[in-house]
Amino acid sequence: MKQSQSQAQGAATFDEMLSGGDGVRPPYRRFRNWLDGQEPARLLKKARDAEAIFRRTGITFNVYGDEQSNERLIPFDMIPRIIAAGEWRRLTEGIEQRVVALNAFLHDIYHRQEIVRAGRVPKHLLVNNDALLPQMMGVTPPGGVYTHIVGIDIVRTGENEFFVLEDNARTPSGVSYMLENRETMLQMFPELFSANRVRPVKDYPALLRQSLTACPPERCSGKPVVAVLTPGIHNSAYFEHAFLADEMGVELVEGSDLRVIDGRVQMRLTTGYQPIDVLYRRVDDAFLDPLTFNPESMLGVPGIMDVYRSGGITIANAPGTGIADDKAIYSYMPEIVEFYTGRRALLENVPTWRCSDAESLSYVLDHLAELVVKEVHGSGGYGMLVGPAASKKEIEAFRDKLKARPGNYIAQPTLALSTVPVLVENGIAPRHVDLRPFVLVSDKVRIVPGGLTRVALKEGSLVVNSSQGGGTKDTWVLGD
Amino acid sequence: MLGRTANGLFWMARYMERAENTARLLDAGLRIALTRTGDASGEWESVLNSAGVAEAFRANGRQATAETVADFLLRAPESPSCVLNTLRAARDNGRMVRTALTRDAWESLNAGWLNLRERLSAPFTETDLPEVLSDIKRETALFRGMFYGTALRNENYSFARLGTYVERADNTSRIIDVKYYVLLPSFSRVGSSLDNYHWEAILRSVSAHRAFAWAYNAEPTPVLIADFLILNKKMPRSLAACYQEITHHLGLLGEGAGCHKSACEIAAMLESGSIDTIFAEGLHEFLTDFVQRNNALSSAIATTYRFIPD
Numbered sequence: 001m002k003q004s005q006s007q008a009q010g011a012a013t014f015d016e017m018l019s020g021g022d023g024v025r026p027p028y029r030r031f032r033n034w035l036d037g038q039e040p041a042r043l044l045k046k047a048r049d050a051e052a053i054f055r056r057t058g059i060t061f062n063v064y065g066d067e068q069s070n071e072r073l074i075p076f077d078m079i080p081r082i083i084a085a086g087e088w089r090r091l092t093e094g095i096e097q098r099v100v101a102l103n104a105f106l107h108d109i110y111h112r113q114e115i116v117r118a119g120r121v122p123k124h125l126l127v128n129n130d131a132l133l134p135q136m137m138g139v140t141p142p143g144g145v146y147t148h149i150v151g152i153d154i155v156r157t158g159e160n161e162f163f164v165l166e167d168n169a170r171t172p173s174g175v176s177y178m179l180e181n182r183e184t185m186l187q188m189f190p191e192l193f194s195a196n197r198v199r200p201v202k203d204y205p206a207l208l209r210q211s212l213t214a215c216p217p218e219r220c221s222g223k224p225v226v227a228v229l230t231p232g233i234h235n236s237a238y239f240e241h242a243f244l245a246d247e248m249g250v251e252l253v254e255g256s257d258l259r260v261i262d263g264r265v266q267m268r269l270t271t272g273y274q275p276i277d278v279l280y281r282r283v284d285d286a287f288l289d290p291l292t293f294n295p296e297s298m299l300g301v302p303g304i305m306d307v308y309r310s311g312g313i314t315i316a317n318a319p320g321t322g323i324a325d326d327k328a329i330y331s332y333m334p335e336i337v338e339f340y341t342g343r344r345a346l347l348e349n350v351p352t353w354r355c356s357d358a359e360s361l362s363y364v365l366d367h368l369a370e371l372v373v374k375e376v377h378g379s380g381g382y383g384m385l386v387g388p389a390a391s392k393k394e395i396e397a398f399r400d401k402l403k404a405r406p407g408n409y410i411a412q413p414t415l416a417l418s419t420v421p422v423l424v425e426n427g428i429a430p431r432h433v434d435l436r437p438f439v440l441v442s443d444k445v446r447i448v449p450g451g452l453t454r455v456a457l458k459e460g461s462l463v464v465n466s467s468q469g470g471g472t473k474d475t476w477v478l479g480d
Numbered sequence: 481m482l483g484r485t486a487n488g489l490f491w492m493a494r495y496m497e498r499a500e501n502t503a504r505l506l507d508a509g510l511r512i513a514l515t516r517t518g519d520a521s522g523e524w525e526s527v528l529n530s531a532g533v534a535e536a537f538r539a540n541g542r543q544a545t546a547e548t549v550a551d552f553l554l555r556a557p558e559s560p561s562c563v564l565n566t567l568r569a570a571r572d573n574g575r576m577v578r579t580a581l582t583r584d585a586w587e588s589l590n591a592g593w594l595n596l597r598e599r600l601s602a603p604f605t606e607t608d609l610p611e612v613l614s615d616i617k618r619e620t621a622l623f624r625g626m627f628y629g630t631a632l633r634n635e636n637y638s639f640a641r642l643g644t645y646v647e648r649a650d651n652t653s654r655i656i657d658v659k660y661y662v663l664l665p666s667f668s669r670v671g672s673s674l675d676n677y678h679w680e681a682i683l684r685s686v687s688a689h690r691a692f693a694w695a696y697n698a699e700p701t702p703v704l705i706a707d708f709l710i711l712n713k714k715m716p717r718s719l720a721a722c723y724q725e726i727t728h729h730l731g732l733l734g735e736g737a738g739c740h741k742s743a744c745e746i747a748a749m750l751e752s753g754s755i756d757t758i759f760a761e762g763l764h765e766f767l768t769d770f771v772q773r774n775n776a777l778s779s780a781i782a783t784t785y786r787f788i789p790d
Binding site: 055056057058232233238242245246251252253254256257259267268269270271272 | 481482483484485486572575576578579583586587590591594635733734785786788789
């Protein structure tokens with residue numbers, strides 16, 4: 001039988017549920033049996049129930065510049081994304097190696113820059129790079145830890161093909177969705193969890209607290225006092241900030257609650273001021289300290305950087321970690337991992353053309369229609385070109401931007417991201433997904449078996465960002 | 481706890497109380513307007529005065545009718561203390577102190593806000609009004625019940641209760657003050673019974689027209705009504721009842737602070753006061769003085785417990 005065009009395309013895309021020899025891949029077998037016995041109408045009703053729960057609970061995110069409906073729900077799809085025990089083991093080994101390398105790289109960059117002297121990373125990537133903070137040169141953070149919390153974005157293209165798409169080393173968000181999605185699934189389909197050995201994720205807040213507490217600053221005496229710093233209720237991830245503070249049982253503070261007194265950052269309680277030892281900040285570097293960075297910032301704490309440099313507080317993540325998740329640096333990650341761990345990187349990078357390089361630029365300009373082009377400092381899926389999905393006009397407009405500032409862009413092949421089915425009106429349909437496991441770095445590396453699976457809900461779309469119409473799924477890591 | 485959290489709890493509770501009282505005030509006004517033959521605009525004027533928005537209402541030449549007053553008190557964006565804006569402020573404060581609320585309390589606050597925002601999104605007719613008002617009363621009561629039923633009895637709880645009673649004392653005293661002229665001897669001799677309509681308006685605005693009869697077993701007279709709303713601790717919206725709670729919660733928060741002293745002085749004044757003396761010295765003067773002292777206490781609480789940076 002001749003393959004039709006759609007089948008040919010389907011064959012190129014790896015479906016995590018259906019691309020098995022006999023139609024269903026092993027981790028999904030029990031789930032699939034269950035799914036076959038479900039009434040579609042019942043599932044759709046459950047989907048609406050789930051949405052009502054999310055709305056009532058206030059699990060929303062705010063969209064910048066969207067005044068009208070500024071608290072939106074991230075759509076939740078009820079078909080779980082399932083990862084087998086062996087797959088997870090492989091991933092965690094690679095992730096652990098990578099975060100160790102990231103921290104070693106950061107320490108090196110802010111100290112002797114051996115990797116530059118060794119000629120493995122070019123100096124020009126560091127000079128004039130806004131993500132490199134001169135204020136951090138020579139500063140060693142408590143415990144030598146830079147990235148206390150990392151979100152490693154991973155995509156899959158085949159049975160054994162995993163790639164790291166991005167290292168989120170600043171303030172990765174989304175972990176509250178990992179936890180709430182599981183909570184919702186447990187409430188709606190308890191029977192699924194007695195039939196499948198799904199490893200729990202609920203320990204994340206406790207592990208986060210342990211991990212943060214294990215990195216006290218020099219001047220901390222006694223049990224470290226932890227707090228979460230939020231920009232406030234209008235921030236897009238406010239729900240998550242409140243959620244994590246609440247789950248950890250620590251104060252959720254804003255800049256206006258904090259003041260530097262006697263060389264410590266202290267929070268204003270009803271009874272007076274109390275020093276904070278470890279600050280899990282969800283405020284960007286630029287807003288952290290108006291005396292050091294953006295002087296207009298109302299979100300930070302004047303003088304916190306001085307306290308930090310004198311060992312009076314742990315800031316998680318450390319200021320200046322952005323240099324490690326810069327997209328231009330990303331392309332050097334295989335070299336970086338090898339340089340600091342002495343081993344080949346277990347997790348591969350997506351092949352990347354640096355447009356700052358003349359030869360690469362001319363290749364990229366010739367192949368714009370096939371490539372994904374991203375801004376070096378961009379995030380959230382903004383300012384990028386997905387060649388195969390773009391119109392001729394969009395490509396030409398992008399070509400001009402690229403020619404004007406080539407150093408501002410990198411390009412990657414359009415990966416055939418794996419798909420997982422989602423629930424649609426008339427059954428199920430495949431949609432592209434990625435995976436963001438959350439990694440805690442401190443006295444040791446802690447990884448909760450799970451993560452945030454983001455799914456591009458629009459048919460054929462490869463952009464999974466919530467700001468661009470992406471949704472989320474519960475992510476199951478199966479036990480042995 | 482954080483000073484800002486105390487501030488958020490205090491104002492969340494104040495705004496919820498305010499929203500509820502505005503609905504009750506409007507409900508009373510509506511009832512009077514419906515049952516009274518003749519011109520109801522005087523009654524609407526009282527309602528606007530009690531809510532403290534009469535001037536803002538008149539600003540662009542509005543005429544007071546059930547619909548215009550309801551629109552202004554419930555949903556007009558330009559009306560800062562309308563129920564919609566008050567609830568938004570309550571919910572924003574609740575969201576800010578999310579970690580200090582139980583999940584049940586937060587969900588009822590959030591669900592209540594989502595429901596009422598929808599309900600108040602478009603103008604409504606006089607026919608819809610009773611249902612809208614009962615929705616507001618139900619949602620605010622649900623929140624109060626969830627909060628009361630699930631909150632740990634710690635300082636979080638006390639700061640929220642303080643907000644409730646400071647706001648309630650303010651509202652009750654303003655309701656009496658707007659109607660004080662009908663309680664004055666010159667209007668109706670002391671001891672004589674009042675025109676039905678007047679006493680009903682007052683008692684209904686505090687949801688106590690039946691309770692009064694049970695408490696006093698007598699025809700409402702100006703003196704008895706004033707006694708009921710100012711000095712009777714059994715009446716949960718009276719000034720004395722509010723101050724009994726305020727001093728109780730301030731006591732739980734810790735002795736010795738400046739605001740305790742002024743709260744205790746006000747409570748003692750209500751405790752030992754007699755209604756005859758209050759009338760003799762001037763009801764309006766008494767209420768004006770009370771509102772000022774109540775406001776001053778609110779500021780003193782904010783300072784004592786470091787609600788905002790100094």
